[in-house]
Amino acid sequence: xxxxxxxxxxxxxxxxxxxxxxxxxxxxxxxxxxxxxxxxxxxxxxxxxxxxxxxxxxxxxxxxxxxxxxxxxxxxxxxxxxxx
Numbered sequence: 686x687x688x689x690x691x692x693x694x695x696x697x698x699x700x701x702x703x704x705x706x707x708x709x710x711x712x713x714x715x716x717x718x719x720x721x722x723x724x725x726x727x728x729x730x731x732x733x734x735x736x737x738x739x740x741x742x743x744x745x746x747x748x749x750x751x752x753x754x755x756x757x758x759x760x761x762x763x764x765x766x767x768x769x
Contacts (some may be wrong), residue, residue, distance in 0.1 A: 708733040708734050727752065743768060
């Protein structure tokens with residue numbers, strides 16, 4: 686019986702930590718993400734910080750198509766997905 690409150694408390698702390706990583710992007714971060722997208726011949730769509738990664742939705746690239754991107758904090762590209 687004593688374990689339930691401890692497990693519940695741990696789950697709440699973990700959920701709060703995950704939510705703490707979801708935050709608005711600063712102007713400086715937005716400029717860095719925009720520069721990283723430019724290196725891929727793309728213009729940004731919406732940019733957000735989610736789970737410690739920068740996520741860009743609906744970036745328009747030189748081929749005229751829309752893509753979603755995920756970057757690490759150091760602007761290393763993790764994922765590029767074409768939007769259909």
